[in-house]
Amino acid sequence: MHPGQRQKGSDAIERTVMPKKTYDYVVASPFSNYDFLRHRMRELCGQMGLTFFFVDDVWVKEFLAKLEAKEVAARVLLDLTANQVLANDPYTRLARAAKAQGAKVIDDPDVTIHAAHKARFHQTLLEKKIPVPETIVVKREAVQKFKITDEMKRRVGV
Numbered sequence: 001m002h003p004g005q006r007q008k009g010s011d012a013i014e015r016t017v018m019p020k021k022t023y024d025y026v027v028a029s030p031f032s033n034y035d036f037l038r039h040r041m042r043e044l045c046g047q048m049g050l051t052f053f054f055v056d057d058v059w060v061k062e063f064l065a066k067l068e069a070k071e072v073a074a075r076v077l078l079d080l081t082a083n084q085v086l087a088n089d090p091y092t093r094l095a096r097a098a099k100a101q102g103a104k105v106i107d108d109p110d111v112t113i114h115a116a117h118k119a120r121f122h123q124t125l126l127e128k129k130i131p132v133p134e135t136i137v138v139k140r141e142a143v144q145k146f147k148i149t150d151e152m153k154r155r156v157g158v
Contacts, residue, residue, distance in 0.1 A: 019073040024050035026098070028091050029080035030057040060090045067097045074103040082109040 038054045045052035055063045066072040082092040092109045099105045114121050119137045134155045138146045
């Protein structure tokens, strides 16, 4: 069987779209404070014969478009940035697109959302019957008018 082909059934061969470029390791973050990480990862990947790409704000839209068009692929994507609560966050979309293509995603936003959103995580723990300290969750829109009562203080042990 040739690259770009996969077996379908017993006697038919179906062509699959192969990316023009597959990166072994992709790191995604818009933050400039990762410069050392970026340079060190590039150096180490080069020493090991691995390809590396750092996706930042300059590249995220173009890399995402190429990933979705299957022009590029990643074997491993380290997501340092995804903001799961923003519906159209490009870094979250990038991680999900890489995962859909079969990449291993480190800090997968579909997993980390449970820990990143503390109120949602608290609810998940309760649903799983995991003991948690007494907690009062205040919705964002109610913060301005929120007043802690004596009963709430008693419940949380203050």
